[in-house]
Amino acid sequence: MAIHVQTRVNGQATEFLCEADASALDVLRDTLGLTGSKEGCNSGDCGACSVLLDGTLVCACLVLGAELEGRELLTIEGVAPPGGLHPVQQKLLEHNAMQCGICIPGIVVAAKALLDRDPDPDETTVRFALAGNLCRCTGYDKIIRAVLDAAAAMREGAGVRA
Amino acid sequence: MTHAPHIPVVGSRPQRPDGADKVTGRARYGADLSLPGMVWGAVLRSPHAHARILSIDTSAALALPGVLAVLTSADMAANFSADVAAGESHIDLQDMSRNVLAREKVLYHGHAVAAVAATSQRLAKEALKAIQVEYAPLPVVLDLDAAMHPDAPVLHPGMFTRGLPETPSVASNIASRLVMQKGNVDEGFAEAEVVMERTYTCASAHQGYIEPHACLASAGADGQIDLWCCTQGHFAVRSYTAALLGLDPASIRVTASEIGGGFGGKTTVYLEPLAVALSRKCGRPVKMQMSREEVFRATGPGSATRITVKVGARRDGTLIAMDALMEYEAGAFKGSPAGAGAMTIFTSYSAPHQRAVALDVVVNKPKVAAYRAPGAPQAAHATECLLNELAAELGIDPLDLRCRNAVTNGTPTVYGATLRNIGLQECLDAARVHPHWSAPLGPNQGRGLAVGFWFNHGAQSSASVHLVEGGKLLVQEGNPDIGGSRASMALMAADTLGIPYADVHPVVADTASVGYSDMTGGSRVTYATGYAVIEACRELVERLKSRAATVWGVEPSQVEWRDGVAIDGRDPSRSMSIAELAALSGRMDGPLSGQGSVNLKSAAPSFAVNIADVEVDPETGASRVLRFTAIQDAGRAIHPDFVEGQLQGGAVQGIGWALNEEYRFDANGVMENPGFLDYRMPVASDLPMIDTVIVEVPWPDHPFGVRGVGETPICAPIAAVASALNAAAGTTIREVPLSPPRVLAAIMAKD
Numbered sequence: 001m002a003i004h005v006q007t008r009v010n011g012q013a014t015e016f017l018c019e020a021d022a023s024a025l026d027v028l029r030d031t032l033g034l035t036g037s038k039e040g041c042n043s044g045d046c047g048a049c050s051v052l053l054d055g056t057l058v059c060a061c062l063v064l065g066a067e068l069e070g071r072e073l074l075t076i077e078g079v080a081p082p083g084g085l086h087p088v089q090q091k092l093l094e095h096n097a098m099q100c101g102i103c104i105p106g107i108v109v110a111a112k113a114l115l116d117r118d119p120d121p122d123e124t125t126v127r128f129a130l131a132g133n134l135c136r137c138t139g140y141d142k143i144i145r146a147v148l149d150a151a152a153a154m155r156e157g158a159g160v161r162a
Numbered sequence: 163m164t165h166a167p168h169i170p171v172v173g174s175r176p177q178r179p180d181g182a183d184k185v186t187g188r189a190r191y192g193a194d195l196s197l198p199g200m201v202w203g204a205v206l207r208s209p210h211a212h213a214r215i216l217s218i219d220t221s222a223a224l225a226l227p228g229v230l231a232v233l234t235s236a237d238m239a240a241n242f243s244a245d246v247a248a249g250e251s252h253i254d255l256q257d258m259s260r261n262v263l264a265r266e267k268v269l270y271h272g273h274a275v276a277a278v279a280a281t282s283q284r285l286a287k288e289a290l291k292a293i294q295v296e297y298a299p300l301p302v303v304l305d306l307d308a309a310m311h312p313d314a315p316v317l318h319p320g321m322f323t324r325g326l327p328e329t330p331s332v333a334s335n336i337a338s339r340l341v342m343q344k345g346n347v348d349e350g351f352a353e354a355e356v357v358m359e360r361t362y363t364c365a366s367a368h369q370g371y372i373e374p375h376a377c378l379a380s381a382g383a384d385g386q387i388d389l390w391c392c393t394q395g396h397f398a399v400r401s402y403t404a405a406l407l408g409l410d411p412a413s414i415r416v417t418a419s420e421i422g423g424g425f426g427g428k429t430t431v432y433l434e435p436l437a438v439a440l441s442r443k444c445g446r447p448v449k450m451q452m453s454r455e456e457v458f459r460a461t462g463p464g465s466a467t468r469i470t471v472k473v474g475a476r477r478d479g480t481l482i483a484m485d486a487l488m489e490y491e492a493g494a495f496k497g498s499p500a501g502a503g504a505m506t507i508f509t510s511y512s513a514p515h516q517r518a519v520a521l522d523v524v525v526n527k528p529k530v531a532a533y534r535a536p537g538a539p540q541a542a543h544a545t546e547c548l549l550n551e552l553a554a555e556l557g558i559d560p561l562d563l564r565c566r567n568a569v570t571n572g573t574p575t576v577y578g579a580t581l582r583n584i585g586l587q588e589c590l591d592a593a594r595v596h597p598h599w600s601a602p603l604g605p606n607q608g609r610g611l612a613v614g615f616w617f618n619h620g621a622q623s624s625a626s627v628h629l630v631e632g633g634k635l636l637v638q639e640g641n642p643d644i645g646g647s648r649a650s651m652a653l654m655a656a657d658t659l660g661i662p663y664a665d666v667h668p669v670v671a672d673t674a675s676v677g678y679s680d681m682t683g684g685s686r687v688t689y690a691t692g693y694a695v696i697e698a699c700r701e702l703v704e705r706l707k708s709r710a711a712t713v714w715g716v717e718p719s720q721v722e723w724r725d726g727v728a729i730d731g732r733d734p735s736r737s738m739s740i741a742e743l744a745a746l747s748g749r750m751d752g753p754l755s756g757q758g759s760v761n762l763k764s765a766a767p768s769f770a771v772n773i774a775d776v777e778v779d780p781e782t783g784a785s786r787v788l789r790f791t792a793i794q795d796a797g798r799a800i801h802p803d804f805v806e807g808q809l810q811g812g813a814v815q816g817i818g819w820a821l822n823e824e825y826r827f828d829a830n831g832v833m834e835n836p837g838f839l840d841y842r843m844p845v846a847s848d849l850p851m852i853d854t855v856i857v858e859v860p861w862p863d864h865p866f867g868v869r870g871v872g873e874t875p876i877c878a879p880i881a882a883v884a885s886a887l888n889a890a891a892g893t894t895i896r897e898v899p900l901s902p903p904r905v906l907a908a909i910m911a912k913d
Contacts (some may be wrong), residue, residue, distance in 0.1 A: 019284070035194040036187020037424070040372040041454040045838035048372055076187035089185040093177045096803035099645035101184030102191055102373045102422030124847075128642060131847040134838060136370045136423050137645060138807055139814035140846040 007068040009034070010078025018065035018073035025049045025060035027068070028075060036076035036105045050106035050113075051075045057113040059132075076105035080111055080160045085112065087158045088112055091150040092143070099137035107131050111147045119155055123148065164737060168660035168725035169565075171653050171868055176663050178649040180420075189420045192376030192392030193451045200378070201230055203440050203450035204286035205433070206276040206293050207460060211314070211526040211831025213297040215275070223278060223292035227283040230444035232293070233277040233436060235265040237443075239408055253430075257495040259406050259494065260423065262435050262528050267316055268297070269494035270528050271832045274432070279440040279448050302526045302831040306468055306489050309335040309523045318331045318523045335524045337496030342504045342576040343517035350483025350515025354474025355594045358552050362544040364898040365824030366466040369533050370815070370843050373422020376451035379437035383445070387414045388445055390623055391434050394424040394642055395681025398671050402431045403438055414438070417672040418642040421682075425815070426532030427462055429681050458836035462501055462531020463825055465490040465498045469507075469544035474515075479558045481513035483565045486544065488520040490537065493529035498522045499537030500643060501757060502567070503578040506877070507541035508585060510613045510769065511567045516576055526831045532683060535616040535873035539816060539880050541896060546612035546881030551894070560885075561599065563770075565590050568613075577749035579767075581615075585795030585859030585869075586613070586769040592855045593771045595704025598791045607777045607788065608889025614794075614877025618764025618870040619684025625679025625694035626656065628704050629754040633726075633741030635661065638671040640679030641687045644812075645872065646804035650688045651695050653800050654866060658699035660726035661740060677759055685870030690762045691862075696865050699757030705754055709746065710738050766861035766869040770794035772813065772878040776886035783906025785887050789877075791853040797861040797869025802840060805871050810852040812875020814824040818844045819876075820883035824899050 002017040009032065016031050025042070028034040028051075032055075040046035042061045049060040052074040060075075080086045088111045098104045107130060108138065114121060114129040126147050127140070135143060150158075183189035224598040242255035264273045276293050301315045316333045323330050325339040351357055377391035387409070393399050396416040404411040421428060422635060431451040452461070475484035486507050490498035500520035508609040509518045553560040568590060573581045593599055593611070601649050603609060628636040637655050641647060652666040684687060699886070707721040710728035714721075720731045728743065730736035747753055766781040775789040792809040799805040822842040826834045835841045860867025880898055887893075887900050893908040 030192075030196075030560065033196075034187075035190070038373065039193065039451075040374070040422075041838050043454065043837055043839065045455075046212045046372055080186070085182070087184070092185050093181045096175065096181070096646065096649075096801075096807065098178075098181070098184050099804070099807055100371070100373070100421055100423045101180075101189055102371075102420075104184050105187040108185060123851075127846040127849070131845045134372055134843060134845065136372055136425070136815070136843065137811045139810035139812075139844075139852045140849055142803070142807060143809045144846065146853070159648060 003066045005066055005069045007070065008009060008072045010075060020066060022065040023061050024063040024065050024068055027065035028060055034075055034077050037130045038102050038105060047110060050105055050109040050133065052109060052113060058092045058111055076109055079108060086112060086154050087150040087161050088115065088147060090161065091146040091153065095142045095146040095149065097138060097142035097146040103133055103135040107143060111150065115151055120153060121151060165727045165737060166697060170657050171663045172657045172800050173802065175801060176649065178646050179652055179668055180643065180648055191373055191422050192419045195378050195390050195419065196449065197378065197380060199280050200447040200449055201279050201444065201877050202283045202286045203277055203279045203437055203448045204290055205436065206290045208264065208271060208275050208301045210268055210297055211271040211302045212300040213268050214300060215267060216296040216298055218276060218697045219294040220276065220780050222294065223289040224291050226292060228281040228727050229278060229289045230446065231279040231440050233439050233443065234295060235263045237439060238263055238406065240265065241851040249777060250405065253402065255405055258402065260697030261495055262406060262432060267575040271528050272456065272528065273494070274460065277436045277440060278347055279444050290841040292506060303335060304525055304527065304827055306491060306523055309525050321496065321749045324622050331509040337522040337524055340501050340520040341517065344574060344576050345515035347483045347485045347515045348515045354482045356476045356556065357472065357474045358548060358555065359470060359472035360548050360551065360896060361470040362547060362896045364467045364540040365544055366463045367819045367823040368463040368841065369425035369427035371423025371425060371427055374454060374457045375432055377434050378447060378449045379441040380447035381438060381441040385413050386437055389414060389416045389434060389438060390419055391416065391615065392419045392421045392428060394421065394428045394644065394674045394683055396642065396673055397640060397678050398429065398681050399431055399434050402437045404484055407439055415672055415674040418670055419645050421642045422799055424644055425534045426536060426683060429532050429683050432461060454838065455836045458841065459833055460528055462529055464533035465492065465530045465537065465540065467540040469540060471544045471548045473548060473552060475552060477556060478568050479563045481511055481558055483515040484508045484511065484513045486518045488541065490520065490522055490525050491530065492522050494524060496522055496524055497534065498530055503537030503541040505617060506538040506615050507545055507577050508617045510569060512569050514568065516577065527827065529669065534812065534815065534876045538616055539819065542612060542614050542877045543880040543884060546878065547885055547896065550610065550885040561594055562589065564613055580845045581767055583859060583862055584767050584769060585857050587773040588857045588859055589769050589793045589795055592793045592857055593773060596791055596855065598773050598789060598853065603775065606780060606890055607775060608886045610774045610880035610882040610885030610889060612772050612885065614772065614874050614883035615770050616685065616874040616877055618765040618768050619686040620765045621680045621686060622761045623679045623691040623694040624699045625757045625758045626676055627698040629702065629744045631744060633661065633668065633739065633744050634665045635659065637666060637668040638676045639668060639691050639695060640676045641682045641691045643670055643683065645808060646801060647687045649804065650692060650800040654692050655695050655699050658696050659703065659740065677722060685768065685872040689766065689864055689868045689870045691758060692868060693762060693864060694758035694760045697760060698756040699756065702754060706740065706743050709743055709750055712750065713738065764863045765790060766797055768795060768869050768874040769839065770874045771876050772882040774879065774882040774886040776883060776890050778890040778905060779886060780891065780909055783902035783909060785821060785900065787883060789850055791855065792875060793855040793856040793857060793873065794874055795859050795869060796871045797860055797864065798867035799856050800868060802856060802865060805856055806854045808871045809854040809875045813852045813879050814844050814849060816876045816879025817883055820880040820898055820900060822899050822901055894907055
C-alpha cells in the first residue's frame with residue numbers, strides 16, 4: 001500500500017505517495033521528476049545520488065522515500081537558485097573538471113557539504129570528503145583543484161550566484 | 163568599416179558549452195527521459211554460466227496483470243547472413259543476436275534469456291520470476307588453459323580456429339590465431355647476446371562507467387521508431403538494432419542522450435533491440451535500465467590476458483628480436499582485442515625482428531567489449547615490464563634503454579603502416595628533463611617507467627553548420643560528447659570562420675538530423691569529426707564569399723575571408739561581417755549553411771611515456787601511488803584542459819587495473835564481486851595529483867595537427883605502476899592486479 005509523505009524538497013513543501021520499499025532516489029527521479037540525482041549503483045558505493053538530508057550528506061538510494069516525512073531534503077537542483085551557480089559549480093566549470101559529467105551532481109552536493117562545515121580544507125581533507133563519490137573519467141585531479149579553488153573563493157566572499 | 167582581428171582560440175581553455183547543464187543536473191542522461199504512457203522493461207538473466215536451453219514458458223508471466231509483452235529468442239531472427247561494418251571492427255550478427263538474447267545456449271552467468279514489459283518496474287521484475295526456463299547445465303570453461311585443453315567442452319560447436327595453416331576438422335574454443343611479424347625472429351635471437359623470456363597476466367577489468375546502460379524506445383503504428391539511449395555511437399545503435407530486428411535503418415531515429423562514461427563499453431547494444439522489440443509488441447514506450455550488478459555480469463569488461471614475451475638484445479641494450487604469444491579471453495563470443503594488442507605490443511621499438519602470435523579464446527564469461535585502447539594496456543604491461551627487467555639485468559637506465567631503441571619516422575610496423583611524424587622521442591626527452599625522473603625516493607618506494615602506443619582511428623564523420631541570425635553558428639555533429647568534444651568542435655569552428663568561441667553552438671544531433679558518423683571511439687572524434695566540422699565551415703566560408711561578391715559585383719575569387727569578415731580584395735576598405743551577410747539571407751539566396759563529410763583513411767600514431775612512484779607497506783602488501791607523470795604527444799591540443807583530463811583519467815584507470823580491479827569468479831562461473839564495494843575502483847583519497855606534459859608534434863593530415871588523445875593514456879600506466887611497485891617491494895610479480903594479498907605473499911616468499 002502506498003504511503004503518503006509530506007516533506008520539503010529544495011525549500012518547497014512537497015507531498016507524494018510511495019511504496020514502502022521505494023528509495024528516496026526512486027521518489028526523486030521517478031515521482032518528482034528531479035533527475036539530477038543519478039543512479040550509478042543503488043548500493044551507496046558511487047555517490048552519484050548524493051543529497052543533503054537535514055543538512056547531512058547521504059546517498060538518496062540508501063534512504064527510503066517514506067523516511068522523508070517531515071524532513072528537509074536538498075538535491076543538486078536546489079544548491080543554487082534557478083539560473084544561478086554555487087561557487088563549487090562555478091569552479092568546476094572554470095577548471096573544466098568534468099568529462100562525461102554523470103558524477104558531477106553528486107560531487108557538487110558532497111563538496112558543498114564539506115565546505116559548509118569546513119571553509120578551509122586542505123587537499124587531503126577534500127580527497128577524503130569526496131572518497132564516496134566515484135568518478136571514472138577525470139582521475140579526480142581537476143575536481144580536487146576546483147573544490148579547493150571554490151573554498152578559497154568562498155573565504156574571499158564568493159557566494160551562491162543568483 | 164574596420165573589424166577587430168580574430169584572436170585564435172584553438173589551444174585555449176574556455177568553459178565547455180554544455181558545462182552548466184552538467185554542474186546543475188539539467189543534462190539528461192540515458193535513464194533521465196520518460197514519456198507519457200511509458201512502461202518498464204526488465205531482463206531475465208541466466209543463473210548458469212553454461213547450459214543448454216531446453217524450453218522457455220512465458221505463459222504465466224504474460225497472464226500477470228500489468229504485463230504487456232514478453233520477448234524471447236523465438237521472437238528474433240535465428241540466422242543472419244551478413245556482417246555489419248562497425249568502425250574499427252566488423253560485427254558478427256549471429257553472435258550479437260545471441261548475446262542480446264540467448265538462443266540455443268546460455269554462455270555466461272547473467273546472459274540475457276528473456277525480457278518483459280510491464281506497467282511498473284516492480285511488476286516487470288515480478289514477471290521475470292514467472293518465466294519458466296528449463297536448462298541442462300554444461301561444464302563451464304573459465305580460463306585460458308581450460309578453454310584450450312584438447313578435451314575442453316566446446317562453447318560453439320560450429321567454431322573452427324581461423325588463421326591456421328590448415329583448416330581444422332575439430333571445433334575449438336580458440337576462435338582465431340593471428341600472426342604479425344617482420345624480419346625473422348629466429349635469426350634475431352641467434353644474433354642476441356642476452357635473451358629474456360617472461361610471462362605476464364592481467365585480470366579482466368571493467369570499463370567502470372558510472373552510468374549503467376539505459377534506453378527508452380517508442381514504436382509507432384506506422385513502423386517509425388524513436389530510440390533514446392546512452393551510447394558512444396547512435397548510428398551504430400541504429401545499424402545494429404535494424405539488422406537484429408530486420409527493420410529499415412531509416413525508420414529508426416536514435417537520439418544519443420548525454421553519456422555517463424563509456425570507455426569502449428558503450429559501443430555495442432544490449433538493451434536497445436529488446437526495448438524496441440518490446441515497444442513494437444505492446445505499442446507503448448518502453449524504458450529499460452540496467453542495475454550495476456547487471457552491468458558487471460552482462461556487459462563487456464576488458465580481456466583477461468596471458469602474454470609471454472621474449473626479447474633478444476646486445477649487451478649495450480640494442481634490441482634485436484622481440485617475440486610474443488598473446489592469449490586473450492574473449493568471453494562467451496569471439497572478438498577479443500588480441501589482434502589490436504599484437505599491433506601495439508612492439509611498435510614502440512626498432513628491433514628489426516618482431517613477431518606477435520595472438521589467440522582469441524572463448525570462455526564462459528561475459529563477452530568482452532572494447533576498453534580504451536583495446537588490448538594495448540595488457541600488451542604494454544608485458545613488454546614494458548620485461549624491458550625494465552632487461553634494463554636491470556644489463557645495468558642500463560630504463561629511459562636510456564627506451565631512447566636507444568625508440569622507433570623513428572620511416573619505420574615499418576608489423577601491421578603494414580610506416581610510421582611518420584611521430585612524437586615518441588619528444589616524449590622520452592620530456593621525461594628526461596621532468597623533475598620527477600630525477601627526484602629522490604624514500605625507503606619502500608620505487609619508480610617505474612613505461613611507454614604506451616596506440617594507433618588511433620580516423621573513418622567516417624559528418625557535420626553541418628548553419629548560420630543563425632546575428633552571425634552565430636549552429637554546429638550539428640553526430641558524435642556523443644563523452645569528454646568535452648563539443649568544446650573542441652566549437653574551438654575549431656571558431657578559428658576556421660574567424661568568429662568568437664561564444665558565438666558557436668555545437669549540438670550532438672540525432673540520426674535523423676545529421677549525416678552518418680562512426681562511433682565516439684578510436685580517439686577519433688576531435689580528429690575525424692573535427693575535420694568534418696572544419697570542412698563544413700570551409701564550405702560556409704565559400705558561400706559567404708560568394709554572397710559578398712554578389713553584393714559588390716565582383717568575382718568570388720576576389721573576396722578574401724579574414725577574421726570573420728569578407729573583404730573586397732580590390733578595395734580592402736570594403737568589408738562585410740558574418741552578421742551583416744547573415745542578415746541578407748532573406749533578400750538573397752536564402753539560409754547559409756555548410757556540410758562536411760569525411761572518411762579519413764589515415765590515423766595518427768600516438769605515443770606516451772609514464773613515470774610512476776609507488777610506496778609499499780611491507781607489513782601488509784598495501785601500496786600507494788605517490789606521484790604520477792603522464793607525458794603524451796597530442797599532435798595539437800585543441801583544448802588543453804580536456805587533453806590533460808584524458809591523460810589524468812587514463813592514468814587512474816590504469817592505476818586501478820594495476821593495483822586492485824579484477825573480475826573474480828567462483829568455480830561455477832559466477833562473478834563474486836559485481837558491485838563497486840568489492841570491485842574496487844580508485845577513489846579520490848587513493849590518489850595523488852596526476853601531473854601531465856602535453857607534447858605537440860603536429861599530425862600533418864589534420865588542419866590543426868590533431869592526433870587524437872583518448873586511448874593512449876591507459877596504455878602505459880599498468881606497466882609503470884607494476885614496475886614501480888616491484889622496485890619498491892623488491893619483488894618480481896608479473897600478475898595484475900598487484901593487490902595487497904598478492905604483494906604480501908610475494909614479499910613473504912622473498913623473505
